[in-house]
Amino acid sequence: MVRTRKERKAATVNEIKLAHPDRSAVPSENTLLKLAQDRDLFEQAEKKQRKNDGNDDEDEDEDEELLPPTVDRAMDAVLWSASLAMLHFTLDVLVQHQYAISIIWPQIIIRAIQAFFGKILLLKRYS
Template sequence: MVQTRKERKAGQVPLAHPDRSGPSEKTLLDLAQERQLFEQADLRQRKLSGRPALPKQDDGPEDLAISPTAERVLETLLWSVSLTMLHFTLDVLVQHQYAVELSWAKAISRSLLALFVFTCLMYVLHPHASAPTPVPGLPERFQSPFRQAVFFATSVSSGCYLIHISNTYGYLAVMKQSPPLGCLWVWSVIELNLILGVLSLACSGVFLWTGGYKIR
């Protein structure tokens, strides 16, 4: 006589989460990696096939580290190239604004000159851990306030002068002076802290409003 198997009810089956913890002991893969069995097998296979063995690579942090001076140079180039691209863009835009025939050769030459100037200024004035005292003879505690004062004065003067020449000078003077002044203004505001940056922009706004100038 065939007997049917009774199924357990759902309430009688114990419920539990599966064990997601890793193995408590070393696996065969771990043992093979410790004994470098894969490297030995690959080396043996290459010897049998007549192929040369691959050189060992060491990608430790010591090999990838660069000196502070090299890091400072790379950071300087990154900032100066970015400002040069901004200078080139402003140069092209201001020539289009006055419907002047664009000379790409002159625009590129002016941008290369700006790259040299920005690189020198950025290397000296931009803060970096490898050069805590860029101004010789000045104590270290006064370095940051002095740098902030320089950039604040540069931001206010370049912004106000850019507003002035855009409203009073001829188009030739505007095309020649606007790109470098705009780059200096942007860079100075970036180097300032938040409070001084907003204050410098407010000074330029007050100069624009009190002088009766217009944004062109």
């Protein structure tokens, strides 16, 4: 026996009419970007960001680099290498847990350390 579902009524006063999105080149209704521009939300966000950064009195043209580019690239290489080595360690543990008779932790740790330094050298070469 087939049961049919009853339609649920919306809990809010204003019901939202379901419709397909307008895919024409020029939308017929206001878009979210247009509404944000009308309310100057982008300018307010920029002012708030400048206030949070403490750059209200300084010109935006003055960009101070805190670290030299080589140090910045080296830090990026270490960050990426650490992330990829952690992923390598996790996948290695999962494979060992699934296929090995017993997990040999020193070998897994040695392979993770080798992956870390190998990826650092690889990333520094291409940066």
